[in-house]
């Protein structure tokens with residue numbers, strides 16, 4: 001959750017800095033419903049091996065829908081300073097477990113008040129202080145530090161202060177980290193989310209390998225491999241992706257907030273978690289009233305359906321997410337006469353020759369148009385290549401809406417062609433998948449393959465919808481442009497005849 005909920009849009013996990021000065025280059029993990037929404041089943045019924053080498057589930061945590069562990073957590077939190085709550089943990093239709101209003105809740109009311117002493121952050125005390133000292137001495141960035149902390153505390157079992165919290169966390173969070181390579185290839189063949197998932201898996205694997213090589217292997221008594229391994233890291237990163245929040249009023253500090261992280265997301269809600277200086281606790285302010293028995297929601301941030309699937313393992317119902325977008329991948333062709341010059345211009349602004357841009361139902365970014373201009377530019381426009389690349393890179397200080405009327409039609413046609421080739425991939429996937437319209441309230445009961453397929457189909461339908469809209473806008477613009485040109489030609493022709 002982030003924005004005060006998590007955004008992991010950037011693709012790389014931080015590499016552990018090798019020198020103190022590199023610490024400042026830590027990754028900005030974030031800077032930043034439903035036919036019953038379906039997630040991937042936790043029962044790993046598939047025989048395929050995951051992109052990670054998976055041994056087994058972690059020995060801590062609980063089933064995603066366990067209420068017993070959640071109640072024990074609630075009791076421990078109240079004993080530890082959480083004030084009386086107007087919400088309770090219940091089984092819910094959206095998100096399996098969630099917080100439900102116990103009393104009437106007004107619009108504009110502050111809820112939760114989780115004290116900082118009950119929040120897990122990079123400043124939290126470790127059950128094993130020596131392990132903490134080693135990681136801090138090596139300037140391990142926030143995310144890997146927190147991931148290692150979670151594993152270390154989970155392994156400390158009842159001697160950890162957080163044992164009740166960890167017991168209430170899902171043993172296998174819903175996450176694309178648990179999809180196998182062939183599942184990603186098969187179900188997300190049409191969507192750019194496949195690339196994002198692979199990048200993320202590689203980032204997590206790389207981060208773990210980096211830690212193992214540089215730190216864990218040197219201190220095996222503090223970080224034994226039976227405990228600190230790929231499987232436990234996959235779990236801890238899965239937990240961070242789906243539960244870590246960024247608290248703007250605490251200078252953007254990232255934290256796990258027990259209790260608050262039982263709140264599910266709604267695209268219709270516009271309220272995030274934050275630290276409240278006056279009450280000295282983590283709160284959120286309701287943007288609507290709730291009656292007893294109603295599930296209370298927060299926003300995990302303005303995320304597309306693809307981002308929600310990637311981090312949280314669910315896809316909101318088609319058409320309900322105003323922040324939805326689909327990525328379109330544009331490329332400079334190797335056969336382009338000016339390939340070398342275009343490559344150079346792009347390199348100067350840190351861009352590759354293949355670039356993904358987000359399309360929304362409301363349109364596309366100026367950066368994409370600039371990239372399209374560059375892609376279709378003829379050799380005589382070489383002097384403009386840099387300006388195009390700069391605008392495409394979003395590195396301009398002043399946002400300028402560049403326009404090149406002489407190649408505008410070609411640029412729009414280029415985007416339309418890419419859009420249509422993407423639509424045909426989605427259509428093929430959806431047609432091949434047949435009709436599937438699962439309506440489930442208990443994902444655990446359903447076959448894993450069907451779940452993944454339904455998730456992918458929901459994602460693909462929502463992404464294709466945006467592509468269809470863009471196709472419509474592009475076709476109309478091109479038609480208007482062409483009919484305008486035709487009219488101008490006719491007038492010119494008329495003049496010629498007149499003078500003859």
Ligand SMILES: C[S@@+](CC[C@H](N)C(=O)[O-])C[C@H]1O[C@@H](n2cnc3c(N)ncnc32)[C@H](O)[C@@H]1O
Nearest residue numbers: 037095097174242243261262263264265312314
């Ligand atoms: C921060 S946790 C929320 C609490 C969670 N339901 C639990 O029982 O631990 C985030 C997870 O809740 C679920 N979730 C949150 N919002 C959801 C939604 N709108 N639809 C489906 N699942 C949701 C997803 O599994 C997500 O990974």
